[in-house]
Amino acid sequence: MIPLIATILACISASCLLTVEVVGDSPAAPSIVFEPEFTVYIINADHVILRCVAPSPSKVGKYLFYHDGALRKNVTENVHSIAPVIQDSRGSYFCVYYTLDGNMSLESAIRTLRVIDPLPAPLLSIDPVPAIAGVQVTVTCEAASASTVNGYRFYKDGREITEPQGSTQDTYILNNFSGADQGSYFCLYWRNTSGREIRSPESPKLRLNSEGNISESKPSIITDETSSSPSVTIVYLFFFGGKLFVFIVVLLVFGCCQIHQNRKMKTQRQDQ
Structure with missing residues (x-):
């Protein structure tokens, strides 16, 4: 009777050990990297890329990025871009990944992103x-x-x-x-x-x-003057060109009247 009880206890122990082994078989934790790596980031000036680096990238199906404990991005690429950094970008970040067979990794170490306001101009x-x-x-x-x-x-x-x-x-x-x-x-x-x-x-x-x-010192306005000069030239040509056209038309009409008058007078002389 004692050997049977010992066998049952051994099986239970083995089962417990097997269960512990399965639970502890999660993929290794990734590391999260900031690029560029600064101690603080300037609001509305800096851009930062968060990269989730897995030990075996070829076996990864997707990456998840978390900000202050909330999921921010679920992507197949291992990058999360913050461009530009804003006040709400500050806080704690970590990432995990899923392998192609659906196993979730352990969480990366937590990284803190600190932000500061830009300095005023002197x-x-x-x-x-x-x-x-x-x-x-x-x-x-x-x-x-x-x-x-x-x-x-x-x-x-x-x-x-x-x-x-x-x-x-x-x-x-x-x-x-x-x-x-x-x-x-x-x-x-x-x-x-x-x-x-x-x-x-x-x-x-x-x-x-x-x-x-x-x-x-003020910004040069040469470019603006240059860009506006074609329109000014067009207006100039349109205005003065129009006056010239009217003048030419008047001359032509006057010339035609003179020619007609001369022919009429010549005809009258011939009749006399």
Whole structure:
């Protein structure tokens, strides 16, 4: 009687072991990768691709992406694109995949996507105005919350005039101002946020002329003038061409009347 009980217990134990083995046979977990890999992403500026990397891609039938626990995408490709990043893009992401025979993998590790607002553009100022030949001129880049700024870059005519690593100062000095310093100036600044260098937009451009006066650089309107010139030309030709046509018609009518009158007078002379 004892051997029978032992056999039953052994079978039950084997069944339990078999059940545990089946449950634990889920496909290996994928990894989720952010491309490009940043610590933070800028709202309305950055694009990011989430890639679900499976150990054996050839055996995968589909991929599922989750955002804050909710299913966001069910696709056959292993990518989920966020373009551009917005405020609602922040949060936790993970993915799973299904094999071709319908088995679901374990979940990937959770990755957190952090977002920040873009930096506001700085303001550029030049002092003194007008700049006088031979004196020192200061170009200042005014940034919001300047105490948190890590560096500045100054540009003249589109080329950087600070050192390659930028400057920690918010001013750029033009010593002994001369005509060689004339040009269009702008600046930007950056902050280190969570280990990433975040750059601001460019400041509005200021043009400094050889006489030391400044003006705000505006986009060229040559293209607009060029694009509108054909229509202006057409109107011009239509208006003045029409007047010329009327003048020619009047001349023709007058000429025909004169010819007719001359012929009539000639006929009358012959009859006399």
